[in-house]
Amino acid sequence: MTPPSHDPTRRAVLGGLGLALVPAAPALAQTEHAGAARGWQLRQRVPWAEFMKGQDLLWGRMPRTWYEGPFLGDGLLGSMVYQEPGQNKVRFTVQHGRVQDHRPQFGSGWGTCRLPVGHVTLDPLGTITAVDWRLSLWDAEVTGTVTTDKGKLSFSAFIHDEVLVARAEADGEEQVRWTFHPEEAVSPRSASEAPPSGYTPNPPWTTATAGDVEQVLQPLTGGGQTATAYRVKDGTLLVTVGHSFPSATEAQESALARIRNAPPYGIMKKRHRDWWHDFYGKSFISLPDQRLQSFYWIQLYKVASASRTGGPVMATSGPWLESTPWPAVWWNLNVQLEYWLIHGSNHLELDSLTSTLDRNRDQLVANVPAAYRADSAGVGRSSDMFCNRSVGTPGTGAEVGDLTWALHNVWLTYRHTMDDKLLRDTVFPLLRRAINYYLHFLAAGPDGRLHLPSTLSPEYPVTPPQDTNYDLALIRWGCRTLIESAERLGIDDPLAAKWREVLATLVDYPADANGFMIGAGTPYAQSHRHYSHLLMIYPLYLVNWDQPEQRELIEKSVAHWQSLTSAHRGYSYTGAASLYAMMGRGDTALSYLDRFFDPASRYPCTANTHYAEAGPVIETPLSAAQSLHDMLCQSWGGIVRVFPAVPASWADVAIHDFRTQGAFLVSAVRKGGRTSFIRVRSLAGAPLRLKHGLDGPVTAVLPDGRPARVKDLGEGVVEITLGRGSEVLVHAGARPDPVIGPVPVSRPGAAWGLPPVPPPGATTPVDLSAYFDNDGVSTHEAMTDGDFDGSGYTYPAEELPPAGALVHEGLSFAFPAYGDGVENNVTGQGQPIAVTPGKYAKVRLLGAASSGVLTSALTATYADGTTAQVPFVLPDWGGQPGAGASEVIRCTHRHGRTGANSLRVGLFEVQAALDPARELRSLTLPALTRPQLHLFALSVEAPR
Structure with missing residues (x-):
């Protein structure tokens, strides 16, 4: 496989050097005659206080x-x-x-x-x-x-x-x-x-x-x-x-x-x-899906609550520190995902990542071994707010590309501002050092191509291979960006020839029949939450959908990554949503995004839109907001794409002052499934290439009513001459009234937060002691006692409630006894559980699943001999409660065969509906292997 050819639009990425401005092509409709010019003005009709109140979180x-x-x-x-x-x-x-x-x-x-x-x-x-x-x-x-x-x-x-x-x-x-x-x-x-x-x-x-x-x-x-x-x-x-x-x-x-x-x-x-x-007021987005619309505005509130330029770079839990295995800054994915949202939302005043890297240059230099400090810099996987963490060397299996990836975020800030001072003073010198560190280790192989010795593809659990795709993508992006930056800044850099040599001779991305591999000789063969081996597709866009010859490779790489799901986490779904948005597949993108909100997901978005795995982390919800951005407006490769991946169910959408690469502010409205108009305002005078998505001949008109200078580039892309501070209205057919406001909600949704719990009916605990078949609890003194999940892990007894009556939100349960060698929960083996005969509205389960979220069903047997399936969803013991589940207990850790382990495990209460008109006799558990059911208590609830 040969590397993708140099994108002919790349000059536009850094300001369009050498691009000629040409008159409008005849194929474009210019409906405004100079003698009868009619001006326009974009109007914003957002009742801010009222609109934002509709996005609030509520707790009952x-x-x-x-x-x-x-x-x-x-x-x-x-x-x-x-x-x-x-x-x-x-x-x-x-x-x-x-x-x-x-x-x-x-x-x-x-x-x-x-x-x-x-x-x-x-x-x-x-x-x-x-x-x-x-x-x-x-x-x-x-x-x-x-x-x-x-x-x-x-x-x-x-x-x-x-x-x-x-x-x-x-x-x-x-x-x-x-x-x-x-x-x-x-x-x-x-x-x-x-x-x-x-x-x-x-x-x-x-x-x-x-x-x-x-x-x-x-x-x-x-x-x-x-x-x-x-x-x-x-x-x-x-x-x-x-x-x-x-x-x-x-x-x-x-x-x-x-x-x-x-x-x-x-x-x-x-x-x-x-x-x-x-x-x-700096930007506006309105969606017809109320739950998603509210989620988006909560993420804007969240990132502004967690970060401001000049402040510390966000740690994994932001400023809301709790017990966590990640009490620092993680540079191999978390920090990058945390900041993507600020660009499109026009909130670069929140960019503490750029200011952190800028003021800690000396530390970034000190992080590399002494032999390379004259011209190199780097940062290890995790650090404090001063970037203090040494980085290993290629050839030792070290993770070395994290600074380069973080600098891609800084470059995005430059691209969204076109601030040459930022490019000259921060992006160029730091990226030069980050790429120099790689250059010390690239070596020509027998094939005449440059190869990289063993490095780690972040968190992929195998022996680090040579030619890791994570690093090859970052090297290619870094060298291209350095060349283009030097051209824009007028710098005659002595390393330019080396950067060009690297681009010409760097080994191809390793790939096999399933798509991009982890690295040379290492296929993507086991589930992996990161998409580090796919960076060349997203977010770097080096291999992209505008290259028809790469589409098959892109599709099978993404599909194969998503086919192995056991290790996936929330950002595995948000990443897939953004990848499919690049392909223009809005419905598929939304389906993956929905998985992050699905209560059946092992790691869903939580009640307040936060997120946790083994501890609190905030990058995934923020990256989900970026997935929404990618569905609404993209600007990679020098082209601004408006509504590139809007799902069919979103008939009406509005965006206002959405900031794009090239420093444009885009406002656009979609009505009845069709784009009504696009307004683009240029902040820097960069060439505007617009993929508009309009149906029919396009009109582009300046605010005074004069036609704009437009060139049709084909495939729905136009190039418009637009000076600094100027704006243009683009539409098809008769000129619409350019008004921005909230769109009608076609999919209502409950507010985020916690709704009030209706008073339950009388609950009757069911005695499970005769059915217990698993010991899932151990004491601090005997952590090897018991085995909840088949790997020797157990709940810590010191953090569980005492045996006996347990009341949770008005529900009565009988919590089991536990001690050395005492079985205390029942697993799903297809066994029937007898209940006190009676008419019940609900069954209440207290427990957790192991090896993933459990989506299954009980079988209810009624006195008349009939049976019915009773579906339920039980969270994984290390996961979070989704909709319909509530957390009863959350332990600070779990016990294991080698001691305490940092995973914070929980017990949950979930309900399932019964037929209150019939007398219940028994409930049969499902026969399961993985995920497995673990019931510590069960109660049946009478109708209210």
């Missing part, structure tokens, strides 16, 4: 964990709101993106990890009986009530300028009580693994009082300080966090000053709302 029951509750942030300080575990309190976490340890000798998991700060609780006197909360996206504020058996608490909270601002009022309750709880400054990995050898814990925190401000001061063994300052005054709670390094006192001073100098509540609230209202 108490969230219990970080992936269920409301979240607040300002790019630095973050707070999640949910029930204090096991207590009658509401927790507001207090975490900060700059708070980390400073001991690189212990690695990013312990030595330079993000560190916990603490949390505030709202402590009612009475027992909480109900909640009614709203996360207002428009105002970036959570408001609501907490009802207790003594009265009601009303509260509101927001974060502005690194201050958590909260107010509460009591009605019936005697008082409002806020309590700050400091947390130990130890790696979030500590719940599931022992610290590395030689690790010394950070000193304990101390407290101080300065007038009416309380402080918690946390010194750090590796230097620096974290300081929390808080005050309750006039019914308002203010909390802030400072972090300094290497100074051991600056954090205390800055946090104290921030509280003392905080403006009055009303002023803070106005400034806060003004910022967010301005933020949302």
Whole structure:
């Protein structure tokens, strides 16, 4: 296979050097006569406050964990709101993106990890009986009530300028009580693994009082300080966090000053709302699918809550740190996916990735071995916010391409701004060093082609091969971009000849009958969540759908990747959605995106649109928003593509000021399944090549009514002359009224959050003790006792409820006893379970699946001899509850044959409908192997 030929439109990618502007081709309809020119003006009719209210998240029951509750942030300080575990309190976490340890000798998991700060609780006197909360996206504020058996608490909270601002009022309750709880400054990995050898814990925190401000001061063994300052005054709670390094006192001073100098509540609230209202107005997207539309706007809120230019690069959980095996920045996929959303949404003010790489150049150089620091740079798989992580060398199986991939994001920021200063000062010099590191190791083989020694395709679990496709794609992209950047900047770089040589002689991408391989001699043969071996297709677009000779290879590569599903995670589906969007297959793209939202998925989007695997991570929902972008507007290869992969079910769509490569702002409306108009505004004067998707002859008209200069390039692409600051309206047929506003919702959907739980009917626990056939629980002292999943893993007994009566959301269960050698759950072997005869509306299952989400059915046998299938979906014990499931218990880890393991496992309650008109006699479990059912308790519920 030969490498794809150089894309003839690539010059347009860096500003269209050498492209001639030509008059409009005769085939294009220019319906406006110069003597009767009629101008136009794009109008925006978005009732912002009303529209955004329709996207809000709502809670009718108490969230219990970080992936269920409301979240607040300002790019630095973050707070999640949910029930204090096991207590009658509401927790507001207090975490900060700059708070980390400073001991690189212990690695990013312990030595330079993000560190916990603490949390505030709202402590009612009475027992909480109900909640009614709203996360207002428009105002970036959570408001609501907490009802207790003594009265009601009303509260509101927001974060502005690194201050958590909260107010509460009591009605019936005697008082409002806020309590700050400091947390130990130890790696979030500590719940599931022992610290590395030689690790010394950070000193304990101390407290101080300065007038009416309380402080918690946390010194750090590796230097620096974290300081929390808080005050309750006039019914308002203010909390802030400072972090300094290497100074051991600056954090205390800055946090104290921030509280003392905080403006009055009303002023803070106005400034806060003004910022967010301005933020949302920079772009607009409306979809006919309410659930997806709301999801999209929540992701915009989320990324603005987690990142701001000049702040720390987002860690895997953003500013909402929780117990996790990933308390750092991951550079081999997570960080790239986190930031794609900011480009099309016209929010480059959120790009902390570019500013992080720019200000940490010296560290990126120090990360490579000393012999290569004169001209190279890199970053290891995971690091702190200062990019502090060494990178190995090709030939040792190291993962070496992560900086180059991160720089693709920075290049995208350049392409969406056409800011030559960014290209000259940041992209070009850093990319030059990243590619230089590769050049030290490329060597000619017997075939005369340049080859790369063994490197790791991120996380693919085999011996690292030579000529890894992950790295070959990044080398090709990097060399092409360096050549084009040097041409645009007028740089006569002495390495240009070498870059051209690499492009001419670099070995082809290894491929076999199934498509692109992992690397030379290593086929894609086992399920893999990453699509690192497909980077040349997406997001680099080196092999793309505009190359007809590559289409078959693209299709079979993507299909083969998706055919092996056991290791897939949420971003495996969002990645597939974007890949199929590139092919123009909107319905297929949507079908893959829907899998991420499917409660039957092993790792679905959660109630508040967060996401978790073994711990909290935020990249996947943000990448799902980018998949929506890819369906609505693409701009790779120097062509702006409007509505390239819109599903047939989306008859009406609107986008406004969607930012594309070439620094264009695109507004477009689709009505009744057809594009009505496209407005393009040029911010940089780059050549506009537009794939419009309009039916019939195209009209392109300037705002004053004069026709634009247009050239038809064929295949639905036109080239339009458009100067800096100019705009054009493109349409077919009679000129439409160019108005942007919300589109009608054709697919209604419930609000994100947690709906209230209807009061259940009377529940009767079923005695399962005679059926138990599996020991899924072990104690800390005997972790090898039991085997829940066939691999020796078990639930930790110390984190399970005691045996006996267990009440969950008004439902009664009988939780089993557990001890050494005691069987405590029943697996699905086709066995009938006798129940107390009666008429029941539902069966309630308490348990979890192993080896994936279980989609199956019970068989109900009724007194009249009839049977019926009773379908249910049970989450995997390491997964998250989708729709129709609720989490009863979440353990901080699991036990294994070699000790504690970081996977946070849960037990879930799910329901299945019975026929309440017939008397039930028994329920037969399905006969299963993988995934396997594990029932710890079962109850039947009478009709209400």
